[in-house]
Amino acid sequence: MNPMKKYLFIFVLLLAATGANAQTRTCPRCHRTGYIYKPGTWRHPLNKVTCPACKGTGYMPGHEPAPKPPRTPDDEMAIQVTRWLQLNQVPVQTTCTICRGTGVCNVCKGSGYSYDSYGPMPCMMCKATKKCTTCGGNRVIQGWRQMTAAERQKYEAWMRNYLKRKAN
Numbered sequence: 001m002n003p004m005k006k007y008l009f010i011f012v013l014l015l016a017a018t019g020a021n022a023q024t025r026t027c028p029r030c031h032r033t034g035y036i037y038k039p040g041t042w043r044h045p046l047n048k049v050t051c052p053a054c055k056g057t058g059y060m061p062g063h064e065p066a067p068k069p070p071r072t073p074d075d076e077m078a079i080q081v082t083r084w085l086q087l088n089q090v091p092v093q094t095t096c097t098i099c100r101g102t103g104v105c106n107v108c109k110g111s112g113y114s115y116d117s118y119g120p121m122p123c124m125m126c127k128a129t130k131k132c133t134t135c136g137g138n139r140v141i142q143g144w145r146q147m148t149a150a151e152r153q154k155y156e157a158w159m160r161n162y163l164k165r166k167a168n
């Protein structure tokens with residue numbers, strides 16, 4: 001790899017790293033502990049005070065990791081069924097037309113590299129993952145089709161049962 005390209009590549013990697021960091025940016029004042037020691041005091045538990053920079057969360061405002069609500073498989077199903085009923089459609093998997101079901105990147109043909117006058121460099125399409133970017137290497141893509149009347153009845157009945165289970 002020529003030096004200029006090498007630097008560009010590292011720069012892209014750095015951007016990706018800082019981008020991921022920004023989502024859950026920790027508090028630089030307390031280093032995520034949520035507390036600091038009162039200025040001018042010993043590092044003693046009695047001298048701990050809530051970090052004023054992050055108000056004790058350990059994360060910068062707006063950068064706290066999203067709380068994960070506890071969901072059961074039943075709840076997950078209910079979320080899906082609600083969506084299907086709203087759309088009046090059900091998911092259907094079809095063979096990926098971009099890679100023709102191979103799951104392999106169709107630009108580099110699965111080598112992970114593309115070539116220019118400088119020689120090989122990571123494939124711009126799949127970023128050297130070698131996977132088809134359309135199906136993510138899954139060989140199939142998620143599509144939708146109209147829900148049949150029978151399916152609608154089935155899912156509505158499932159939903160009623162779910163709501164009953166939740167109420168109890």
Ligand SMILES: [Zn+2]
Pocket residue numbers: 027028029030031032033034035051052053054055056057058059
């Ligand atoms: Zn803090």
Ligand SMILES: [Zn+2]
Pocket residue numbers: 105106107108109110111112113123124125126127128129130131
């Ligand atoms: Zn590729």
Ligand SMILES: [Zn+2]
Pocket residue numbers: 096097098099100101102103104132133134135136137138139140
């Ligand atoms: Zn594909």
